[in-house]
Amino acid sequence: MSLFPGVALVTGAASGIGRATAVAFAAEGCTKIAICDRAADGLAETKRLIEGKQGDDGRKVEVEVVAGDVSREESVTNMVQTIVKRWGRIDYAVNCAGIQGPPKRSTEFELEEFDAINRVNYRGLWMCSRAELKQMMKQEPLQTHDGRPGNRGVIVHIASQLGIVSRTNAAAYCASKAAVISLTKSDAIDYSNDRIQVNCVCPGLVQTPMVQGPEQQKLFAPAVAIAPMDRMGEPEEIADACLFLCSSKATFVQGAALVVDGGYTIN
Structure with missing residues (x-):
């Protein structure tokens, strides 16, 4: 059977790591995938890419597109309700x-700039996680690929290597990602008895729209050089880590911050 017989939700799915993760779910046999972002055009392209993964084994992939802003509570509520419906x-x-x-x-930061980062990276992620946890607590455990005890659900947050170490001119971002790591560990403790897994992935520099362009490439070049692998990662490499944590081959992984950074944090 597929490692992913259940329903997948990916936020930030209009580009980058989110898009790669949603497409990877389809490629690995998940047939019910919900994608959420505030960029409607990007979501449409992600849906097209997901649907392009159909047909290898005759399966039909269903895609639910939910346009929404994770920094708004009503948007997060609507996202979960739409998928559950x-x-x-x-x-x-x-x-x-x-x-x-x-x-x-x-x-040098204005208060509005600081708040904008945390409304999405930490507060918005927490609102998504809270809504997801509430739904998962109502569910029966999902069957696994080999009959081991299953869980009611799995949550994977995208944190960052910069939640573990820091760099110059990124205090607000680094702090927001450190908060995600801490939230992951706390919720992993609190929801283990509910048979829900909560983990996070800490990517290094990845080839996404966030780091593309001449100015960004110049800004991040020194960080790329620090990592022993001396390159940026690809979104698909982060997606693979996310899918492992979601799969029933990772049923004993709880509260982990899985670093996928080409060795940046060990150098």
């Missing part, structure tokens, strides 16, 4: 929505 449950939730913010020191 269609499929009755959410089994794998990968929370990818995030923003970087301007490269500034703390004394």
